[in-house]
Amino acid sequence: xxxxxxxxxxxxxxxxxxxxxxxxxxxxxxxxxxxxxxxxxxxxxxxxxxxxxxxxxxxxxxxxxxxxxxxxxxxxxxxxxxxxxxxxxxxxxxxxxxxxxxxxxxxxxxxxxxxxxxxxxxxxxxxxxxxxxxxxxxxxxxxxxxxxxxxxxxxxxxxxxxxxxxxxxxxxxxxxxxxxxxxxxxxxxxxxxxxxxxxxxxxxxxxxxxxxxxxxxxxxxxxxxxxxxxxxxxxxxxxxxxxxxxxxxxxxxxxxxxxxxxxxxxxxxxxxxx
Numbered sequence: 001x002x003x004x005x006x007x008x009x010x011x012x013x014x015x016x017x018x019x020x021x022x023x024x025x026x027x028x029x030x031x032x033x034x035x036x037x038x039x040x041x042x043x044x045x046x047x048x049x050x051x052x053x054x055x056x057x058x059x060x061x062x063x064x065x066x067x068x069x070x071x072x073x074x075x076x077x078x079x080x081x082x083x084x085x086x087x088x089x090x091x092x093x094x095x096x097x098x099x100x101x102x103x104x105x106x107x108x109x110x111x112x113x114x115x116x117x118x119x120x121x122x123x124x125x126x127x128x129x130x131x132x133x134x135x136x137x138x139x140x141x142x143x144x145x146x147x148x149x150x151x152x153x154x155x156x157x158x159x160x161x162x163x164x165x166x167x168x169x170x171x172x173x174x175x176x177x178x179x180x181x182x183x184x185x186x187x188x189x190x191x192x193x194x195x196x197x198x199x200x201x202x203x204x205x206x207x208x209x210x211x212x213x214x215x216x217x218x219x220x221x222x223x224x225x226x227x228x229x230x231x232x233x234x235x236x237x238x239x240x241x242x243x244x245x246x247x248x249x250x251x252x253x254x255x256x257x258x259x260x261x262x263x264x265x266x267x268x269x270x271x272x273x274x
Contacts, residue, residue: 002244003255009240011247011255012161014262015119017269018154021102022046024273027094034090035081044074046091049084050136062132064166065176067200088140095155096148102272106265107147115261116150118254123156126246131163150265157246164242168235177208182217182232185224 021027023043031042048059056072063071082090100107120142128135137156143149169179177197184194191205192198212218217228224232247255 003247003250003252005237005240005244007255007259008243008247010259011157011262012240012243014259014266015154015157015161017266017273018099018151018262019158021098021151021269022091022095022155024098026098026101027091030090030094030097031087034086036078041074041078041081044071045078045082045084045087047133048075049087049091050133050140052084052136053079063176064169065179065196067177067197067204092143092148092152095151096143096145099151099269100147102269103147103265104268106268111261112150112265113146115258115265116146116153118250118258118261119153119157120149121249122247122258123153123160125249126156126160130167131160134160134163157243160246161239161243165235165239168238168242171238172231172235174231174235175208177204178212179235181205181208181212182224182228185218185222186229186232190222 027046028039028042031045032038036042036045044059047063048054051059051062053076054062056075059075060066060068060071078087103112106112124138124142126134126138128138134156137152137159140152143152169175174182177200180194180197181191184191184197191209192202197205209218209222212228213220216225217231219225219228250258
């Protein structure tokens with residue numbers, strides 16, 4: 001029997017903060033030290049590295065939710081300063097360093113080692129068909145050191161789910177910028193207030209909102225309609241459903257153990273971020 005969807009969503013909540021330490025200060029400083037000009041150079045070099053020297057158009061398609069032209073400001077420029085293999089190593093070292101700093105004594109605990117082992121079993125067993133970024137990560141060596149291994153497993157699981165999320169968005173006809181607008185509105189924010197898209201020209205954002213309004217997903221006041229909320233819920237539900245096979249290798253007891261083990265780790269990362 002498949003694992004309950006509620007537990008799969010809980011895994012997303014626990015994996016996300018662990019994987020995204022890669023976007024924190026220590027990895028950023030590591031990329032700046034090897035010649036990156038700014039945070040976004042390091043972001044694209046590290047995250048796109050498993051795709052090799054794929055052109056900006058391919059990275060844009062795989063990442064899905066960046067505005068036109070954003071990827072091209074960094075890819076392929078970064079490959080003149082660092083190779084994908086080097087970027088992978090810098091990202092792993094910086095992310096493991098950040099995670100250790102955030103976890104303190106928990107980084108050396110048996111709980112973390114067990115969680116890393118269980119998470120890795122799931123992370124390397126998921127189906128890769130249609131999961132381009134996940135497949136690229138799957139081709140990399142799994143780190144031996146437990147903290148680095150946990151971060152790597154969390155990243156695999158995050159990107160596996162992310163590839164599925166992009167497929168769910170595509171199936172519902174929601175583009176990358178549209179997805180950010182829907183998320184912002186679901187949180188009671190205006191599109192121009194949302195961090196991932198606030199820098200875009202107001203006319204561009206207005207056109208996206210108008211397009212969603214024309215489809216009945218946004219109301220005249222700029223909030224989500226009932227259809228808009230339902231669409232977003234269907235996308236999130238389908239995303240969780242598509243993530244289930246990653247955990248098929250674990251028994252129900254093992255998944256419960258993994259959730260229990262990740263809970264204090266994710267909490268410590270969130271606390272450090274706050």
